[in-house]
Amino acid sequence: MKHFESRDGALYAEDVALERIAAEYGTPTFVYSRAALTEAHAAYADALAGRDAMLCYAVKSNSNLAIMNVFARLGTGFDIVSGGELARVIAAGGDPAKVVFSGVGKTRDEMRAALTHGIYCFNVESEAELHRLAEVAASLGKRAPIALRVNPDVDPKTHPYISTGLKCNKFGVPIADAHRIYLEAAKLPQLEIRGIACHIGSQLLDPAPVAEAAGKVVALAEALNRDGIELRHLDLGGGLGIRYDDETVPATRDYLAPLLAVLAGRKERLLLEPGRSLVGNAGVLLSKVEYLKRGEERNFAIIDAAMNDLARPALYDAYHRIAEVRPRGKADIYDVVGPVCESGDFLGRARELAVEQEDLVAIFSAGAYGMTMSSNYNTRARAAEVMVDGESVHLIRARERIEDLYAGERLLP
Numbered sequence: 268m269k270h271f272e273s274r275d276g277a278l279y280a281e282d283v284a285l286e287r288i289a290a291e292y293g294t295p296t297f298v299y300s301r302a303a304l305t306e307a308h309a310a311y312a313d314a315l316a317g318r319d320a321m322l323c324y325a326v327k328s329n330s331n332l333a334i335m336n337v338f339a340r341l342g343t344g345f346d347i348v349s350g351g352e353l354a355r356v357i358a359a360g361g362d363p364a365k366v367v368f369s370g371v372g373k374t375r376d377e378m379r380a381a382l383t384h385g386i387y388c389f390n391v392e393s394e395a396e397l398h399r400l401a402e403v404a405a406s407l408g409k410r411a412p413i414a415l416r417v418n419p420d421v422d423p424k425t426h427p428y429i430s431t432g433l434k435c436n437k438f439g440v441p442i443a444d445a446h447r448i449y450l451e452a453a454k455l456p457q458l459e460i461r462g463i464a465c466h467i468g469s470q471l472l473d474p475a476p477v478a479e480a481a482g483k484v485v486a487l488a489e490a491l492n493r494d495g496i497e498l499r500h501l502d503l504g505g506g507l508g509i510r511y512d513d514e515t516v517p518a519t520r521d522y523l524a525p526l527l528a529v530l531a532g533r534k535e536r537l538l539l540e541p542g543r544s545l546v547g548n549a550g551v552l553l554s555k556v557e558y559l560k561r562g563e564e565r566n567f568a569i570i571d572a573a574m575n576d577l578a579r580p581a582l583y584d585a586y587h588r589i590a591e592v593r594p595r596g597k598a599d600i601y602d603v604v605g606p607v608c609e610s611g612d613f614l615g616r617a618r619e620l621a622v623e624q625e626d627l628v629a630i631f632s633a634g635a636y637g638m639t640m641s642s643n644y645n646t647r648a649r650a651a652e653v654m655v656d657g658e659s660v661h662l663i664r665a666r667e668r669i670e671d672l673y674a675g676e677r678l679l680p
């Protein structure tokens with residue numbers, strides 16, 4: 268995490284002191300590093316150099332327009348899961364012709380919007396969706412480009428809530444049924460078959476499951492070719508993990524190597540849908556210690572960020588490293604908690620911190636599934652977001668105002 272390092276005893280984001288950001292923008296604030304985003308993208312671009320490939324950034328991991336715009340300028344496409352995310356792609360200057368649309372519950376309105384904007388591909392997740400899409404395309408006089416999202420039934424060995432490729436879950440169609448469904452799709456003139464899609468899970472640290480999934484996708488592609496169905500692309504999804512604690516995370520190149528070996532000699536374009544690995548370690552959540560509360564069994568550091576700002580610890584029992592922005596005084600062991608009225612409202616447990624009240628702390632690896640999973644629980648306004656670029660700081664989302672939170676609400680007459 269070299270873009271968030273200590274200089275002369277205090278943490279910086281690139282060339283900007285986090286203390287300066289807190290003074291200017293307040294806390295809690297998500298702080299992103301543009302250099303970290305660019306570097307994570309370059310790791311994919313380098314690993315894929317010389318091969319026909321397209322990166323589709325998974326918008327749900329962080330959908331701030333400025334972040335999406337950084338990737339759009341680098342030439343990426345986008346993986347979306349809602350009509351709202353399509354609107355963001357357009358507002359961020361992204362190219363709809365490089366958009367793939369995943370998700371099990373696409374509505375007719377979302378299909379119409381995506382067809383009207385000419386997205387690259389629908390990743391269709393069920394037979395029922397296939398038929399609805401054909402019907403909506405017909406009503407617009409258009410053909411819908413599709414891939415079937417297949418479920419290769421490989422175990423990605425990750426958290427059960429974020430594994431998606433096993434038989435027992437709601438995503439995609441079982442790979443054993445896929446061939447039959449492709450033949451059905453081929454008969455529908457409103458559909459244009461473009462590829463095969465799969466995404467087996469998130470925070471993957473072992474390259475073997477994705478390579479195994481790729482093997483199954485290639486076997487399906489060969490079987491379809493024998494039936495005269497040609498494919499433009501194979502989409503292997505996202506999922507590469509990041510280092511939150513002391514995990515051993517393969518370099519992007521090493522993670523992709525076994526997958527690329529399986530695809531060697533295939534003529535189809537490769538699509539990947541990374542989210543977390545592009546943004547996760549490009550952001551920290553900057554927060555202030557409001558109170559230190561000492562108890563008989565444990566001490567609490569009560570900070571001004573909470574589960575509504577960063578849900579992952581409460582939701583998945585996820586670990587995020589927490590550090591003092593400027594350590595001082597005597598270190599002690601604290602549960603780092605927010606002010607929300609839930610016992611599950613913790614950001615970290617049993618952490619050694621040298622802090623005093625009103626000091627700043629940084630919660631690391633908060634760039635992915637941080638702001639996008641935030642809520643207004645307890646009528647808490649959402650945090651501000653800033654992006655650091657060298658010595659410059661740009662406000663990329665203003666802190667919400669309390670009035671905004673109930674602006675759409677009405678009293679009874």
Ligand SMILES: *Cc1c(COP(=O)(O)O)cnc(C)c1O
Pocket residue numbers: 325327328346369370466468469470504505506507540541542543544635
């Ligand atoms: C969430 C998701 C991704 C991104 O996953 P990461 O683990 O963030 O890389 C990609 N594709 C699909 C279909 C997803 O649901």
